[in-house]
Amino acid sequence: MKRSISILLATLCALTLFASCKGDKYGYKLKGGQVVYNTPARPADQQSMLGFACDPIENVRVAFVGLGMRGMEAVRRYAYIDGATVVAICDLLPERVAKAQDALKKSGMPVAAEYSGEDGWMELCQSDDIDLVYLAVPWQLHTKIAVYAMEHGKHVAVEVPAATSIKECWDLVNTSERTRRHCMMLENCCYDYFELTCLNMAQQGLFGEIVHGEGAYCHNLDPFWDYYQGDWRMIYNRDHKGDVYPTHGIGPVCQAMNIHRGDKMDVLVAMDTDAFRGQDIADKRYGEGEYNYANGDNTCTLIRTHNGKTILVEHSTVTPRPYSRMYQLMGTEGLANKYPNKGIAIGMETPDSLGIDDLDAEKYCTPAEYKVIMETYQHPITRAGGLAEKAKEVGGHGGMDFVMDFRLIYCLNNGLPLDQDVYDAAEWSCLVELTEVSIRNGSKPVVMPDFTRGEWNKLDGLKLAE
Numbered sequence: 001m002k003r004s005i006s007i008l009l010a011t012l013c014a015l016t017l018f019a020s021c022k023g024d025k026y027g028y029k030l031k032g033g034q035v036v037y038n039t040p041a042r043p044a045d046q047q048s049m050l051g052f053a054c055d056p057i058e059n060v061r062v063a064f065v066g067l068g069m070r071g072m073e074a075v076r077r078y079a080y081i082d083g084a085t086v087v088a089i090c091d092l093l094p095e096r097v098a099k100a101q102d103a104l105k106k107s108g109m110p111v112a113a114e115y116s117g118e119d120g121w122m123e124l125c126q127s128d129d130i131d132l133v134y135l136a137v138p139w140q141l142h143t144k145i146a147v148y149a150m151e152h153g154k155h156v157a158v159e160v161p162a163a164t165s166i167k168e169c170w171d172l173v174n175t176s177e178r179t180r181r182h183c184m185m186l187e188n189c190c191y192d193y194f195e196l197t198c199l200n201m202a203q204q205g206l207f208g209e210i211v212h213g214e215g216a217y218c219h220n221l222d223p224f225w226d227y228y229q230g231d232w233r234m235i236y237n238r239d240h241k242g243d244v245y246p247t248h249g250i251g252p253v254c255q256a257m258n259i260h261r262g263d264k265m266d267v268l269v270a271m272d273t274d275a276f277r278g279q280d281i282a283d284k285r286y287g288e289g290e291y292n293y294a295n296g297d298n299t300c301t302l303i304r305t306h307n308g309k310t311i312l313v314e315h316s317t318v319t320p321r322p323y324s325r326m327y328q329l330m331g332t333e334g335l336a337n338k339y340p341n342k343g344i345a346i347g348m349e350t351p352d353s354l355g356i357d358d359l360d361a362e363k364y365c366t367p368a369e370y371k372v373i374m375e376t377y378q379h380p381i382t383r384a385g386g387l388a389e390k391a392k393e394v395g396g397h398g399g400m401d402f403v404m405d406f407r408l409i410y411c412l413n414n415g416l417p418l419d420q421d422v423y424d425a426a427e428w429s430c431l432v433e434l435t436e437v438s439i440r441n442g443s444k445p446v447v448m449p450d451f452t453r454g455e456w457n458k459l460d461g462l463k464l465a466e
């Protein structure tokens with residue numbers, strides 16, 4: 001019975017993707033062997049959010065929606081941030097709200113307003129003493145709540161991926177442009193030390209012209225599947241193909257490649273394996289043959305940019321393997337690589353003569369050189385005020401989560417443009433649908449929508465405001 005429901009769901013999902021796309025203003029057409037997405041004109045009551053900054057907010061009043069594994073950790077971190085107060089907490093489950101309130105009390109923070117139940121977030125968004133709504137709910141709810149919060153005058157910080165469809169990506173862009181509210185996706189991997197240092201090196205030209213980048217989310221989620229509230233993550237993977245969690249991989253690479261700040265992603269092609277282990281997991285979880293598990297064990301996506309660069313992104317969450325986000329920047333003058341071993345290769349001299357079998361001639365920098373490079377090119381945003389050291393103390397994926405939270409509040413306190421704008425959120429999240437559509441169309445190339453509507457070349461490179 002469930003198996004036929006599962007086949008029906010998969011067919012509906014494919015049909016919905018197909019139907020939503022044909023004739024839809026945010027959809028696609030099949031043209032010359034490619035899937036070509038529309039970029040609809042900007043409605044008259046909207047303005048670009050490129051470089052947007054709002055008036056400084058001296059004390060940012062933050063409301064958390066979603067107090068599961070991720071949200072509770074975020075609440076804990078906010079006790080260490082000056083310039084922000086947690087004024088409201090919300091979860092489907094009242095006991096999680098109570099737990100978060102206890103955590104606030106223990107860390108000496110004021111009592112926050114409490115909301116719970118399926119629609120508690122609506123009431124929260126209607127409150128007029130909130131500046132920022134911080135979302136750590138299941139993917140299926142991100143855009144719905146983010147849009148509602150912006151409609152009610154709140155800035156929004158939303159966990160990854162911010163959206164799960166092209167329609168949702170446009171909903172975020174359109175709402176942010178119309179309401180003039182920030183919509184920042186909480187892509188924390190952009191703030192890891194290695195990535196930030198490499199971004200700084202890239203911006204100073206140490207790698208020459210970056211021609212290729214790689215990123216991934218390869219994380220065996222076996223220990224975690226049971227803990228997602230209501231099974232939301234397994235259900236999403238069970239019912240969808242494609243790179244359903246692309247932003248950790250693609251975010252830091254897009255920043256180094258100045259995507260929508262001088263370059264843009266034009267075309268992608270995605271290909272997946274069958275669901276070998278995924279099906280085993282589903283069989284064990286739901287009963288043998290109850291569901292056809294949709295997502296391939298590994299999904300690879302290749303993207304070509306307007307300026308002739310390439311990006312490789314991978315997703316795998318069901319096979320036993322060490323964690324990896326790949327993270328590689330390849331330039332005309334050097335290379336940075338993070339997984340499995342961090343390495344920088346710059347200033348390499350090609351030997352005059354080399355035996356054909358000598359595959360070890362070109363080397364990464366020595367550990368001593370690496371240390372000097374990492375210290376010399378530490379990104380100014382983590383050098384300022386000893387942020388790197390404080391982040392290590394507070395923690396959160398080794399500190400990167402705290403750097404992200406700190407930067408968000410710092411920019412709002414000082415009326416600065418945020419490090420990631422709504423176009424980043426849409427561009428990085430749009431892979432969720434585009435990879436599924438490519439795969440379901442026999443890995444056809446997909447011409448990607450331009451969420452800036454032709455303004456991708458207006459900003460000259462990424463600048464993190466100081």
Ligand SMILES: NC(=O)c1ccc[n+]([C@@H]2O[C@H](COP(=O)([O-])OP(=O)(O)OC[C@H]3O[C@@H](n4cnc5c(N)ncnc54)[C@H](O)[C@@H]3O)[C@@H](O)[C@H]2O)c1
Pocket residue numbers: 065066067068069070071090091092093096117118119120121135136137138139141159160161186187188227228229230
């Ligand atoms: N950036 C990162 O490194 C990172 C790491 C983990 C998770 N995440 C993201 O954080 C989000 C949450 O993931 P998680 O691991 O905490 O999952 P989770 O299942 O532990 O938490 C989700 C929470 O949302 C609550 N919720 C569900 N429906 C709700 C509703 N209608 N109103 C209010 N609350 C509701 C659930 O009760 C639960 O407490 C996801 O988007 C995930 O991708 C990001």
